[in-house]
Amino acid sequence: MSGRKQFIQQIGLMAGAFSVNSLFNQLHAAEISSANNKVKNLSPINVATDEDYWSVIQQAYTVSPNIINLNNGGVSPSPRVVQEAVERYNKLTNEGPSYFMWEILDQGREPLREKLASLAGCNKEEIVINRNATEALNTVILGLDLKAGDEVIGCKLDYPNHMNAWKQRAMRDGIVYKQLNFNFPVENDDEIVAAFENAITPKTKIIHVTHVINWVGQILPVRKISDMAHRHGLEVVCDGAHSFALLDFKIPDLGCDYFATSLHKFLSAPIGSGMMWIRQDKISKIWPLLANGDPRGTNIRKFETLGTRSFPIEQGIGEAINFQLAIGNKRKEERVRYLKNYWAEQVINIPRVKIKTSLKSAYSCAICGVSIDGIGPRELERILFNNYKIHTVPIDYENVSCVRVTPHVYTRLPELDKFVRAIGEIAAKK
Template structure:
């Protein structure tokens, strides 16, 4: 290829890149809808606004999706932008896989860091929470007799790495039992405090447990743990994106999240936070060229990876910010409150998530009294098109219901009506 032809080719490629990204912004889409439907500047207190937000998601016809805690949906806009990146990559694979998107990748890192109020030098862009929990558990040179505290509501991906990488070496895994319906954050903090001994090295805990949506006191436990020389690792798979999170304020050492849940990113991309002064403890799960990098990027050194999904995470953060983190925070708790108000005084149901906003959020768990949960889940699906998660562990026998931002109060009314019919 001559120099002239090469310049022409690269110019056309650049035009293609711009063309593929010349999609209407989510914000513009909403503004156009506001004008058409007469909404006043996106009144977030109006259900019409949230119907608009819901319209940004292409949920299958006839499906009422209350299972975001298992896996979230990407909005149409996020899908479009991610597909644009895929098209670019396939148009010039070697350029975009190795270096062509270096600046764009760093931009995503900065967006994630801003969302969690930390430095971009404390954020690694990984695959999911499971990878991050493995990274943490495998990194430590613990000695036989050392202890790691894992509450009994931890997800399997938060416990199995410790069992495989540490318990097999003679490290003791301490499993304190947490109440299903704690009275206060102090009660939960006290349980962790009592579990600490002079041999405790790490506390690994969920931010919001997947079993019954209980919020755990990360900030309070971190303060107490650090006073005892103990590090704190947090599984944030169910919290990141559901409500506002300031990781500096929480003061944990490590925080892992799968952005494909409550941030609605493409599947198979996640976020890992490591406090600057705690990064010294971490070792990469994989090594390749560039392994001498001292920055947090050494933890994501995969060589070839699915970069369109990583850049799609940036689109999901843009989507989140267009609505507004504070607005999403408020809506999460509003939907929780609305749902509870519909059934909390009905003797046919038992709510098995704590009531206080300091102890639970947009995942609520409810038992249909006298009914086996898997049968209830199946009937909701067969007769009403409602998808949710049955929870049988910890004596729950209850449905786990997720109230993501594409859920409206009308959807909750439909859910409650179905629950009442099933409860007969």
């Protein structure tokens, strides 16, 4: 055995996230495995309503009992196993940063890339590990070879950071950035696809599509949009910040050319972790956001020339993947959709209350907007927090005016019951 390998074993690094001695196996595997065995003959939809099963998952989180967090669309808490992995690697790093970071932890990126690729259903040579969807999409948007007059079609309800990246390209390079608008919810795929198709001209090069609209949770038919775009010879950039590790899909299923997500949302990975996917035959054409020695190369790693980064955060992603796989993608999707419908179906008939999101499974999952006539979004958000300690997000943007509510797998039904009571009480007061 080499001296280095022996040393690594001595300090415990061989017990990484993907070994039999992973922290997940030490902390949660037995309990979740037992829970899984009890529901193994049930469909994901039936498991979604099994509170005994989900109580096991809930116990893996360390969320504050002092507030009810219904803003998991922004950033989600990590389960305890992910937190402990980050702490473990952070302590190790500080015992000798330049050695443990570059000589030891840096070697963990390739196994992590492989596991992320497996979860995403793609080739590991198409996966980039970065910090969030904004960084990933800015890499693609600012890295595409576009010239003055080239047109890009997006939507006014895309995420602001990504719209701003396209606007910067318009200011800097003279491209034409066209934005559609929709009055969501829209429960007709053909209507959405047609809106994008009708905006295409001979100068159009790119369609930018958001898989799940962050403001109100509308799910867009990305595959249908991609197929249509490719028939016109266009490329598709997809923002999957609110879909990855929540909806049960594989990235290639979407048919897009570029995809980005934030892993600290529904994967519950460490805060400040993200992923980019670029179809392998497109890698060489994208300039890295941060300069690399081979900017036109075909190696996906050219996009990871970040320099010093948080290795503990990066390695903590592995334990989040373990946690995700233990639950199962489809079970998670159905549970979170059930939680959204659980509260929304109770408030939808309360006088003055309006739901701003479709409750059909094809068009929404976790995120749902709610408003009360006569009460602005910011006032409603303030009342919910000050009077009930319920944390939500006020949305007052374009044609969307509501409070955004997003549960996660750790959310308990009594918390949603309190939210339903709060909405009813607030609606009855004015």
